[in-house]
Amino acid sequence: MDGVNFTKGHGAGNDFVIVEDVDGALDLTPAQVVALCHRRFGIGGDGVLRVVRTAKDPAAAGQAAEAEWFMDYRNSDGSIAEMCGNGVRVFTRYLVTHELAEPSPTGIPIATRAGVMVAIVEGDQIRVHMKSPRVYAASTATTGPLTFPGVAVDCGNPHLVCGLHDGLPLDSLDLHVGPGFDRALFPAGVNVEFVVGAEPLPEADLHVAMRVFERGSGETLACGTGALAVGAVALRDAGLAMGVVAIDLPGGRLTVTHDAEDRWWLAGPAVLVASGETTPA
Numbered sequence: 001m002d003g004v005n006f007t008k009g010h011g012a013g014n015d016f017v018i019v020e021d022v023d024g025a026l027d028l029t030p031a032q033v034v035a036l037c038h039r040r041f042g043i044g045g046d047g048v049l050r051v052v053r054t055a056k057d058p059a060a061a062g063q064a065a066e067a068e069w070f071m072d073y074r075n076s077d078g079s080i081a082e083m084c085g086n087g088v089r090v091f092t093r094y095l096v097t098h099e100l101a102e103p104s105p106t107g108i109p110i111a112t113r114a115g116v117m118v119a120i121v122e123g124d125q126i127r128v129h130m131k132s133p134r135v136y137a138a139s140t141a142t143t144g145p146l147t148f149p150g151v152a153v154d155c156g157n158p159h160l161v162c163g164l165h166d167g168l169p170l171d172s173l174d175l176h177v178g179p180g181f182d183r184a185l186f187p188a189g190v191n192v193e194f195v196v197g198a199e200p201l202p203e204a205d206l207h208v209a210m211r212v213f214e215r216g217s218g219e220t221l222a223c224g225t226g227a228l229a230v231g232a233v234a235l236r237d238a239g240l241a242m243g244v245v246a247i248d249l250p251g252g253r254l255t256v257t258h259d260a261e262d263r264w265w266l267a268g269p270a271v272l273v274a275s276g277e278t279t280p281a
Ligand SMILES: N[C@@H](CCC[C@H](N)C(=O)O)C(=O)O
Pocket: 014, 075, 080, 081, 082, 083, 084, 085, 086, 087, 157, 158, 191, 214, 215, 216, 217, 220, 222, 223, 224, 225, 226
């Protein structure tokens, strides 16, 4: 592989290797993604964000009129995912820091495989207008001897949100191995969230804590679309048509706000930590 210029960034500890490829000249293979994301032999990350002009990537077909930039997201195992909530926030931080986009009160549109998201920079937080989550089926997830009832949620990518039962603490779960799930319901795999209630907070209607096992990446310190799915299920279970849900993850806090019929926001930190060039191999 040729040397690649990269930037490393994260959103609440969900970390990414960012590769700028404005004209779509790079043929990023799954093997290259795996090598970049490797935590011992590479840069290390839960995924890769390729920064490319929307008009230059056929995977973003039809979105160029709405969004100048396409987030080409890959999981650390080299697979492609439709959407990444923390990825969009870190991608936006990259665009603004590198003067590829100007922050604006109406937001920066970002093309993704799940459609155009709009990101608003608010100091060290970046808030994204997300695709509305769709809660659509009951299912279960199994870790070791434990089976948890859950709910399937489509956030552009697939999620299964499971509540822990019998006062089981989140840190008792062994997520070194991926949870079992219904492959007929999730033929393309699924991201699995485990949720418990948390102490009330003055700034939120609901407060929960979660861990996540991500399709294609394993357990991560945070998942933005996972938080969106959890927020949607928490509001539904509380009988709230709208509201603010604070969600604590191992890497920090994300906030999901549903404030109008079709308007869902994901907010949290987005940080760039390093940049460099890989050595040709
Ligand atoms: N960490 C991301 C989700 C990344 C994609 C996911 N692993 C999938 O395969 O769907 C987020 O912040 O949303």
